Amino acid sequence: MVGPTDDLDLIGRRTAQRACVVRALIDHGGFVGARALHGILESQGARVGLNTVYRTLAALVGAGRADVVRDRGGERLFRHRPFPEHQHYLLCRVCGLSTPVDSEAVESWAERVAEASGFAEVEHTVELTGLCPRCRSHPTY
Amino acid sequence: MVGPTDDLDLIGRRTAQRACVVRALIDHGGFVGARALHGILESQGARVGLNTVYRTLAALVGAGRADVVRDRGGERLFRHRPFPEHQHYLLCRVCGLSTPVDSEAVESWAERVAEASGFAEVEHTVELTGLCPRCRSHPTY
DNA sequence: CTAGTAGTGACAATCATTTCCATCTACGGT
DNA sequence: ACCGTAGATGGAAATGATTGTCACTACTAG
Numbered sequence: 001m002v003g004p005t006d007d008l009d010l011i012g013r014r015t016a017q018r019a020c021v022v023r024a025l026i027d028h029g030g031f032v033g034a035r036a037l038h039g040i041l042e043s044q045g046a047r048v049g050l051n052t053v054y055r056t057l058a059a060l061v062g063a064g065r066a067d068v069v070r071d072r073g074g075e076r077l078f079r080h081r082p083f084p085e086h087q088h089y090l091l092c093r094v095c096g097l098s099t100p101v102d103s104e105a106v107e108s109w110a111e112r113v114a115e116a117s118g119f120a121e122v123e124h125t126v127e128l129t130g131l132c133p134r135c136r137s138h139p140t141y
Numbered sequence: 142m143v144g145p146t147d148d149l150d151l152i153g154r155r156t157a158q159r160a161c162v163v164r165a166l167i168d169h170g171g172f173v174g175a176r177a178l179h180g181i182l183e184s185q186g187a188r189v190g191l192n193t194v195y196r197t198l199a200a201l202v203g204a205g206r207a208d209v210v211r212d213r214g215g216e217r218l219f220r221h222r223p224f225p226e227h228q229h230y231l232l233c234r235v236c237g238l239s240t241p242v243d244s245e246a247v248e249s250w251a252e253r254v255a256e257a258s259g260f261a262e263v264e265h266t267v268e269l270t271g272l273c274p275r276c277r278s279h280p281t282y
Numbered sequence: 283c284t285a286g287t288a289g290t291g292a293c294a295a296t297c298a299t300t301t302c303c304a305t306c307t308a309c310g311g312t
Numbered sequence: 313a314c315c316g317t318a319g320a321t322g323g324a325a326a327t328g329a330t331t332g333t334c335a336c337t338a339c340t341a342g
Binding site for chain 1: 211215217231233240242243246247250251254255258259260261262263264265266267268269270271272273274277
Binding site for chain 4: 015017074
């Protein structure tokens with residue numbers, strides 16, 4: 001299989017700005033807020049409007065190429081998702097380090113609850129937060 | 142057992158405004174946004190500031206007498222919690238109907254993940270949303 | 283009853299996100 | 313390669329939830 005389905009192909013036209021945003025998101029590795037990502041792009045000299053950052057991230061989420069979580073303040077944090085599977089993360093509250101977790105158990109639990117409830121189109125959000133080993137031994141506060 | 146530990150006792154001084162907010166929250170039964178609750182109070186003729194609604198709800202949450210979830214728009218929705226146990230809900234996206242769900246499985250899963258990860262102070266948020274049977278058969282959109 | 287502190291509320295401030303809209307550009311057709 | 317146009321951009325303004333400010337009020341201990 002060739003390297004075909006580029007993220008950019010999934011979200012509309014190829015533009016320099018979108019390429020920048022996607023690249024920055026991938027490079028960042030973990031979860032980032034839209035504003036923070038915009039800041040990173042600015043510091044790299046990329047001239048991309050905040051608006052475009054928001055739109056691109058929304059498009060990625062819509063295409064299933066990014067995950068979203070809410071931090072405590074209600075801000076949305078985005079993370080690139082190379083594979084199309086539904087995924088959950090354990091996120092460090094201090095440094096933002098995120099590690100995917102095995103979600104089998106919740107998935108099947110959610111399905112079971114959905115069936116038993118009589119509800120339709122049940123979606124679930126699972127967010128785990130904590131202090132990663134590094135931040136744990138190296139308290140910055 | 143007497144009706145002892147009143148919600149109001151847990152959050153500071155007893156004031157008419159707080160009593161109104163707590164009463165309205167309990168009467169509402171399901172999840173409500175702060176602004177919506179404020180609207181309900183106004184329509185009842187209760188003169189309570191929006192600010193006070195926010196503060197009272199925050200105090201209830203702090204005392205463990207209310208649960209919070211975020212709706213899709215990021216708004217916080219509150220629900221009175223008569224018992225001190227940690228609880229998860231299945232929430233209707235259309236009418237807001239909420240039903241507590243058996244959360245044993247997620248709880249133990251979350252614990253297991255926490256232990257395996259090396260993270261400390263792991264907290265979890267689980268939100269299930271769907272269409273309740275009523276809204277399902279009675280599409281309003 | 284009185285003092286003192288916690289609570290209140292109108293208003294302004296904040297903060298993330300969205301909308302507007304005038305301008306620009308990628309790209310399929312020629 | 314050139315064009316037309318739908319789609320994309322970005323700056324400014326709007327929105328909407330939530331929080332801060334601060335003068336004023338009213339519980340409650342003493």
